[in-house]
Amino acid sequence: MALNTTIPHAFLGSPEAWQGFVGEAQKYMPSSGRLALLAFVNIPLIAIVLNVLRQLFLFRDKSLPPEVFHLVPYFGSAASYGNDPIRFFTDCQKKYGNVFTFVMLGRKMTVALGAKGNNFILGGKTANVSAEDAYTHLTTPVFGKDVVYDIPNERFMEQKKFVKFGLSTDNFRAYVGLIEKEVSDFIDRDPAFRIYQINDINEWGAFDVLKVLQEMTILTASRTLQGQEVREGLDKGFSDTFTDLDGGFTPLHFTFPNLPLASYRKRDAAQKKMSNFYVDIVKKRREGKSMTETDMITALMECKYRDGTPLRDHEIAHIMIALLMAGQHTSSTTGTWTLLHIADRQDVQEALYQEQVKHFGQPDGSFRLPTYEELKQLPVLDCVIRETLRIHPPIHSIMRYVRADTPVPPTLAAPSKDGTYVVPAGHYFLASPAVAQIDPEVWRDGAKWDPGRWSDADGEAQKAFKQYYDESGEKIDYGFGAVSKGTDSPYQPFGAGRHRCIGEQFAYLQLGVLILTVVRKIELRLPGSVPGPNYHTMITMPKDPRTMLYRRRRFD
Known part of the structure; x- marks a missing residue:
């Protein structure tokens, strides 16, 4: 009793x-x-x-990393982690060190923090750790069969090589004008920007920045990578299908892959419908009825696996869905955070505008279109994008399934008196570049958004950047071309190792042109402060309200 x-x-x-x-x-x-x-x-x-x-x-097995104390079995630390993972990680780090295990809905999650922790997990061998085993139950119902994590890693690396083939410099050069036109037309025509300059009265309007950026990024991505047919098909029906498919990409669907709920049924129906949409485009192109030369579909249709087998129509369709979903989330969220910060920092916004005046301004007050090469030579824009990705990486946690018992290196966690820690097969590894990117031992005022830190040639930011993009250092070919490993850098905005995002150059292009076009056409203000992060979504978005004030520039 x-x-x-x-x-x-x-x-x-x-x-x-x-x-x-x-x-x-x-x-x-x-x-x-x-x-x-x-x-x-x-x-x-x-x-x-x-x-x-x-x-x-x-008695606790001393060979295991320390376990975070929790009251409720099975549920474990799910609430603390889910509500604020960064605080949860840093609190546990103070108590347990850089390596610890917590329980989340029956899973044993072993965390390794810091640059060394990222290197240990993201640089691990496929015999020991697997992204496929960690994510396929979430991604396959959304992307489709036979792509990404639904196939052996070697096959996935070949598919990444195919996508990389389509991300050519020549294509990027053509994309600059296409992206600029889509953003300009959106600002000129969309109801969100209905306030216009009347005589000498320059009125202020307001819009939800995340909603607007989601629309802008899907328009620009569809006009470039996805192809003209996709762009022309962006009607309400496509939007509803995308919304239903996107509804299957949530923490609930990651935790419970198959529940008898409406969102799961909508996800499955939307996947089939969108897959058929892309397959139909591929078939028409094979029949010579339609063709766009600079998009990803064309590039994929020309690719063959090492055994000589060409990509099948449904594989092309599912790769295109994966590109649409992944790019839409990350680019729209990063663009949203960027505009929120430059609206909050008028000095940075003005510097971005004056940079365009200097390089692209014309005597009549208009602006010429920059080239792809010129976009890469704008220091203020570059610093703004890098800093936003540092403090707001789209994904705060990266998971791997542990396939084989894996010892923890002594350099990462001091061995217990009984020897080196060993993480058993069946656990999950969890790396958090988001923690490393604000580590106070590495970054000066790490939690502060400060683009100026990237202007210091000898500062911590540039050192981390060189580690991540080291062109003269070690290169590894995981199957999609030689890349810098990047796993030991405290700055990893696009992941690292074999699963490093190959779309980072396109992301920089898309974000760069979008930000320049918005700043050139309108002034931005925040009615309050920059909102905090919402960790209840798969991608770390800003919380509501996300209202932004704007005013058209005088010449526009």
Whole structure:
């Protein structure tokens, strides 16, 4: 009976309240119901008590990393991690060090923090760690079969090589004008920007910056990578299909891949519909009825695996869906954070504008279109994008499934008195570049958005950048071309190792042209402060409200 008068205190306010609740319920139940109620009440409490006793008093395997204390079995630290993973990581780091394990909905998650932790996990061998085993249950229902994590890693690396083939410099040169036109037309025509300059009265309007950026990025991506047919097909029907498919890309769907809920049924129907949409485009192009020379579909149609087998139509379709989904989320979110910060920092916004005046301004007050090469030579723009990616990486946690027992290097975590820690097969590894990118031991005022840090040639930012993009250092070919490893850098905005994002150059191009065009056409202000991060989504978006004020520039 002591069990019933101690643990419930935290849930109902007092032992008397708990006893009163049970007593009242028993009055209206038959004996069998009373037994069921007692079981319902006591079994979870017994489980909690046993879980606490196990952690406090029972023998713990000293070869395992320390485990984060938690009350509720199975559920573990899911709430603390899900609500604010960065705070959860840093709090645990202070108590347990850079390597620790926490329970999340029955999974054992072993975290390795810092640049060394990222290097350990993201640079791990496929025999020991697997991204496919960690993510396929989320990505395959959305992207489709036979692509990305639904295939062996070697095959996936070949597909990345195909995509890289389509991300050519010649294509990028053609994309600059296409992206600029889409953004300009959107600002000129969309109802979100209905306030115009009238005579000498320059009125202020307002818009939801995330919503606008989501629309801009899908328009620009579809006009460039996705192809003219996709751009022309962006009607309400496509938007609804995309929304339903996107609804299957949430933490709920990651945790529980198959539930009898409407969002799962909509996800599956949308995947089939969108797959058929792309397959139809491929078939028409093979028949010579339609062709666009500078998009990804054309590039993929020309690719063959090492064994000589060409990509099948449904594989092309599913790769295109993966590109659309992944690029849409990351670019729109990074663009949103960027505009929020430059709206908050008028000095940075003005510097961005004056940089365009200097390089692209014309005597009549207009601006000429920059070339792709010129975009890469704009220091203010470059610093702004790099800093936004540092403090707001789209993904805060990167997971790998542990395939084989893996020792933790002594340089990462001091061995226990019984020897080196070993993470067992069946656990999950979790790296967090987001933590490393604000580490106070590496970054000066690491939690502060400060583009100026990238202007210091000898500062910590440039050192981290050179580690990530080291052109003269070690190169590794994982199957999609030689790249700098980048796993030991404290700056990893696009991941590292074999799963490093190959779309980073396109992302810089898309973001760069979008930001320049917006700043050139309108002034931005925030009615309040920059919102905090929302960690309840797969991609770390800003919380509501995301309202931004704007005013058209005088010449526009």
